Amino acid sequence: xxxxxxxxVLLAATPTFVTRGDVTPEVGLRxxxxxxxxxxxxxxxxxxxxxxxxxxxxxxxxxxAALTPQRNxxxxxxxxxxxxxxxxxxxxxxxxxxxxxLAHQLLWxxxxxxSEDRLxxxxxxxxxxxxxxxxxxxxxxxxxxxxxxxxxxxxxxxxRARRALARLLNESTGxxxxxxxxxxxxxxxxxxxSPLSIDELAGVGxxxxxxxxxxxxxxxxxxxxxxxxxxxxxxxxxxxxxxxxVAGAEHPTLPPRPGVPEWACGAGLPAKVDARTALLRxxxxxxxxxxARGSAPRAFGAWxxxxxxxxxxxxxxxxxxATGLRSTLAVSPWGVAQAYRLxxxxxxxxxxxxxxxxxxxxxxxxxxxKSLVGVATKTGTVRDAASRPQFGWIAxxxxxxxxxxxxxxxxxxxxxxEVPKALARARKQAGLEAARVQVLGLLPPGxxxxxxxxxxxxxxxxxxxxxxxxxxxxxxxxxxxxAVCLGAPWRVRxxxxxxxxxxxxxVFITSEPPPYRPPPGVPTxxxxxxxxxxxxFVFRTTRLQYAAGVVSAEDVTLTGExxxxxxxxxxxxxxxxxxxxxxxxxxxxxxxxxxxxxxRVRSEDAKALGLAPLKWRKWxxxxxxxxxxxxxxxxxAEVERLLGRGLVSLRFEAGRVHYLRAETDGDATFDTxxxxxxxxxxxxxxxxxxxxTASFNGESLMFEGRGRGHGEGLDVEAAKAAGSRSDAxxxxxxxx
Numbered sequence: 001x002x003x004x005x006x007x008x009v010l011l012a013a014t015p016t017f018v019t020r021g022d023v024t025p026e027v028g029l030r031x032x033x034x035x036x037x038x039x040x041x042x043x044x045x046x047x048x049x050x051x052x053x054x055x056x057x058x059x060x061x062x063x064x065a066a067l068t069p070q071r072n073x074x075x076x077x078x079x080x081x082x083x084x085x086x087x088x089x090x091x092x093x094x095x096x097x098x099x100x101x102l103a104h105q106l107l108w109x110x111x112x113x114x115s116e117d118r119l120x121x122x123x124x125x126x127x128x129x130x131x132x133x134x135x136x137x138x139x140x141x142x143x144x145x146x147x148x149x150x151x152x153x154x155x156x157x158x159x160r161a162r163r164a165l166a167r168l169l170n171e172s173t174g175x176x177x178x179x180x181x182x183x184x185x186x187x188x189x190x191x192x193x194s195p196l197s198i199d200e201l202a203g204v205g206x207x208x209x210x211x212x213x214x215x216x217x218x219x220x221x222x223x224x225x226x227x228x229x230x231x232x233x234x235x236x237x238x239x240x241x242x243x244x245x246v247a248g249a250e251h252p253t254l255p256p257r258p259g260v261p262e263w264a265c266g267a268g269l270p271a272k273v274d275a276r277t278a279l280l281r282x283x284x285x286x287x288x289x290x291x292a293r294g295s296a297p298r299a300f301g302a303w304x305x306x307x308x309x310x311x312x313x314x315x316x317x318x319x320x321x322a323t324g325l326r327s328t329l330a331v332s333p334w335g336v337a338q339a340y341r342l343x344x345x346x347x348x349x350x351x352x353x354x355x356x357x358x359x360x361x362x363x364x365x366x367x368x369x370k371s372l373v374g375v376a377t378k379t380g381t382v383r384d385a386a387s388r389p390q391f392g393w394i395a396x397x398x399x400x401x402x403x404x405x406x407x408x409x410x411x412x413x414x415x416x417x418e419v420p421k422a423l424a425r426a427r428k429q430a431g432l433e434a435a436r437v438q439v440l441g442l443l444p445p446g447x448x449x450x451x452x453x454x455x456x457x458x459x460x461x462x463x464x465x466x467x468x469x470x471x472x473x474x475x476x477x478x479x480x481x482x483a484v485c486l487g488a489p490w491r492v493r494x495x496x497x498x499x500x501x502x503x504x505x506x507v508f509i510t511s512e513p514p515p516y517r518p519p520p521g522v523p524t525x526x527x528x529x530x531x532x533x534x535x536x537f538v539f540r541t542t543r544l545q546y547a548a549g550v551v552s553a554e555d556v557t558l559t560g561e562x563x564x565x566x567x568x569x570x571x572x573x574x575x576x577x578x579x580x581x582x583x584x585x586x587x588x589x590x591x592x593x594x595x596x597x598x599x600r601v602r603s604e605d606a607k608a609l610g611l612a613p614l615k616w617r618k619w620x621x622x623x624x625x626x627x628x629x630x631x632x633x634x635x636x637a638e639v640e641r642l643l644g645r646g647l648v649s650l651r652f653e654a655g656r657v658h659y660l661r662a663e664t665d666g667d668a669t670f671d672t673x674x675x676x677x678x679x680x681x682x683x684x685x686x687x688x689x690x691x692x693t694a695s696f697n698g699e700s701l702m703f704e705g706r707g708r709g710h711g712e713g714l715d716v717e718a719a720k721a722a723g724s725r726s727d728a729x730x731x732x733x734x735x736x
Contacts, residue, residue: 014038015056015109022063024088029061029098032090036099040106043128047180048187052110059105061098070159073097077108099129111186119165120196122156124179127169135166140288140320142261143171143327147198147385168202168385173313173328176201202385209234209391209408212333213418215426216402218341219434220505220541220598221486223334224401224426230334233313234406235327237380238282239336239393240300240307242354244322246347246462247301251275254289262288262325266362276353280361282379284323291319302463306342309455309466310335310486327382327390333404338455338486340395340402344376345482345507346462351376351397363394368417374398377419379412394419400432400542431544431609435574436585437595438513439504440474440494441535442527448474448494448537450508451501454487474537478510489598502597506541513584525642525684531591534581545598547571548605553594555624555716559604562719565726565733567608569620569714579619590683608726616734623689623709626717630688633700642684643674650694650701655712657681657690679712 017033019026045051057078064074064081072083072093080101082094103125107114114120126132141149146167153161169176178201185192212228245251253272256263263269263285270277278286290296299315300307300322308315312331316322321329331339344351354361354376358369362379380393392412396403396419403422407415426432440448449471450456456467459481467477467485474492477483483490484507493501513534518524524532541549550570551563558566570593577586588595614620640647646662648671657678660671678690690711691703707717714733722729 014041015105016058018058018060020060020062023061023082023084023094025090028090032095032098033059033061033102036095036102037106040099040103040128043175044106044110044183047175048110048183050187052187054109056105056109059102073101075101075104077105080105096129096131096134100125100131103128107186111183113189113192114182114186117192117195118156119150119198119201120179120182122162123165123169123176123196123201124183126162126165127176127179131162132166132170135163136170136318138163140262140325141167142325143167143202143383143385144387145261147202150198167326168198171202171327173330178203198385209406211408212404212406213422214333214337214404215422216334216337216341217432217542218344218397218400218402219432219507220545221338221341221484221489222505222542222545224429224432225403225422226334228333228406230404231311231332233311233330233332233335234391235324235329235382236331236336237324237327237382237391237393238284239324239378239380239395240331240339241279241282241287241323241380242343242350242378243300243303243307243339244287244297244319245275245279246343246350247297247303248275248290248295249297250295252290252293252295254278254286254293256283257285257289260285279353279378280357282362284325287319287323288325302465303339303343305466306455306457306464306486307331307335307339310338324380324382333393333406336393336395337402337404340397340404342457342459342464342484342486344397344402345484346459346464354378354397363413363416366413366416368420371420372396372416375419375423381411396423398423400434401426429544429606431547431571431606432542434540435543435546435571436538436540437546437574438511438535438581438585438587439537439539439595440492441513441533441537441587442530442589443494445475445536446473448492449501450474450477450483450490450492450504452485452488452490454485456483456485456490458483474508475510478508478537481509483508492597503599504539504541505545505598506539509538509540510536511538511584512536513581524680528591528680528683531587531589532581534584534587538585541598543571543574544601544605544609546574546595547609548601549595549597549599550593551602551605552599553596554622558716558720559602560720561604561724561726561729562716562722563602563604564608564611565719565729566622566714566716567605568611568614568726568730569622571609572614572616573619576617576619611726614730620734621713622716622733623711623713624707624717625689625709625711625715626707628708629704629706631702631704632687633697633702634685634687636696636699636701638685639681639701642681643676652678652691652693655679655690 014037017030023029060079067083074081104121107121146164150164210228212230214230215225216223253274256269265281265283273286304315313329320326357363357377358372363377376397378395381389382391384390389411392407392410394405394412405418451471457464458467458477489503489505491501492504516533547567547570551567574586580592586592644661648660648662650659655678656675658675663672682690689705689707689709691705693704695702719729
């Protein structure tokens with residue numbers, strides 16, 4: 001039905017409102033009634049999918065002389081009685097009562113088959129009248145207690161019953177699904193076979209969900225394991241309480257309140273409960289009382305934008321909603337995993353606290369507790385109106401991984417053993433531990449920009465700050481902490497690089513290296529000085545991602561056992577970077593191992609990281625190698641800037657360049673012999689490999705050689721041609 005047609009039908013279906021002169025002003029009252037009816041009927045059409053064919057009768061609006069003090073309105077078909085405390089004033093209380101009673105009138109007209117269903121009538125009236133927010137005020141009411149109070153209430157339209165009813169209705173985001181289904185039944189003219197039940201209204205047995213498990217890397221952020229619909233948003237229970245903890249400016253110590261169900265946090269609760277104990281025990285009462293003191297964070301504080309960015313369906317209005325006691329909000333297992341990844345980066349102290357959960361928290365004294373030692377965990381349970389578990393959550397963080405396990409209809413303690421199993425399944429892929437590399441050191445730090453196509457955050461002393469959605473200087477993102485991109489890799493660009501930038505799946509920090517001074521007499525270039533100094537930026541990813549990136553930078557076409565061999569060397573060197581940069585991570589230039597960002601991992605890379613560590617305890621050199629001849633000239637002045645003036649001859653042997661220089665001492669001229677590593681000359685002159693010969697040709701030198709690289713250690717081209725297994729290739733390159 002088109003909008004214009006719908007509006008015309010609605011206007012035609014508005015009843016005639018008759019006033020008696022005892023509620024004033026009469027004109028204002030009729031206008032309020034007409035506006036309310038139009039809004040109510042529009043809601044009916046939206047949910048039921050059509051307009052009733054029967055035209056409405058007139059409705060009398062009058063003062064309710066016999067209303068009890070607890071009632072502001074009442075009615076029967078065709079009649080609404082209202083309380084007006086001040087003649088001539090249509091206050092909000094009266095207007096609310098008018099809307100509530102007109103909702104009943106609409107159902108008597110549009111859905112006569114439901115006229116005896118008191119719960120359906122009252123639930124619809126409470127849901128559409130605009131009164132739901134007012135019922136949230138007052139002490140927290142659990143879902144199960146609300147269902148119990150409603151079940152024993154003699155009337156469903158008393159204030160106490162309405163408060164319980166509102167608690168059930170507030171469990172839904174948007175219009176309650178149970179009421180939508182019943183309104184469609186009204187419009188279809190179906191027989192009202194059974195009245196609306198409390199369980200149906202609360203969603204018991206209606207929400208369908210399947211087990212879901214997701215594991216992501218703390219370092220690269222990649223999803224390593226995904227089972228079930230991990231992107232489906234679900235009510236989350238207590239699993240987000242750590243974000244309330246970190247958002248709090250101060251954490252009070254509070255006395256438990258005996259007999260209050262929300263303070264039922266296990267046996268042996270101390271007389272004074274601090275926030276750490278409350279977090280491990282998942283004490284709802286602590287968080288509710290913290291809010292009552294007025295010092296608790298609202299809407300997760302600085303972490304609210306993080307949770308919203310990873311899919312939380314809204315920010316909580318109060319602590320009951322934030323702690324999942326009222327299940328109106330939802331978030332996906334994937335979103336929870338991403339949020340915990342950032343939490344682990346920002347607050348390692350909180351991760352250390354949660355690592356005690358298996359010993360003295362909600363997962364203590366279980367058969368699975370021993371296998372969770374050292375793993376930070378947080379549980380959450382979503383209950384239905386009968387206090388039965390709808391969803392159980394466990395979030396887990398170990399040094400390399402974040403896992404989130406959700407099981408419908410189960411308590412977390414019932415499936416705690418699934419967490420170590422999920423972590424073990426993810427770890428079937430080797431190389432998931434952290435690798436750190438100094439990156440982009442040849443560039444001025446101010447020239448490097450980054451952006452995140454997911455949700456980018458810069459950590460400022462452990463507090464997340466949303467990064468710009470457009471390109472931003474990487475130095476500013478990492479100025480006071482780590483820069484983390486959730487749900488996607490960082491894209492990094494710089495002058496002279498690819499216009500679209502490079503992907504970096506991992507975490508950036510700023511770490512200024514110490515000044516570099518070359519040894520006396522060792523020739524160098526400005527570029528070599530930068531490479532040996534290192535970089536202001538340190539990038540963390542997985543060893544597997546790092547090895548794959550280096551191998552692709554060396555030879556993107558490399559396959560088979562030769563690729564396996566090189567990947568093993570690269571991973572080995574990442575752990576021996578101290579020989580290149582003492583006390584610092586390996587760098588991304590040819591001084592160490594070239595790394596140009598994240599690439600797709602190949603099966604050979606994964607195989608290499610799963611093999612035994614190499615036996616050598618030193619840096620292992622490698623180069624492209626090969627036998628392709630090359631011949632290149634360089635100006636004599638450029639060569640002498642590296643080796644010194646008065647160059648007489650050069651020869652190359654065993655990875656070194658031996659040369660003679662003519663020097664003078666007074667009137668005497670003599671030749672001095674010197675020797676430096678050949679790679680200093682190769683890199684300084686940007687030659688393809690270490691030359692085999694050099695000849696003088698006037699003001700230039702002609703260098704000739706074969707292959708690519710410094711020619712030491714593993715020869716990649718030779719490895720390609722060998723056709724051997726990686727062990728044999730490495731033995732050939734580095735000896736026994």
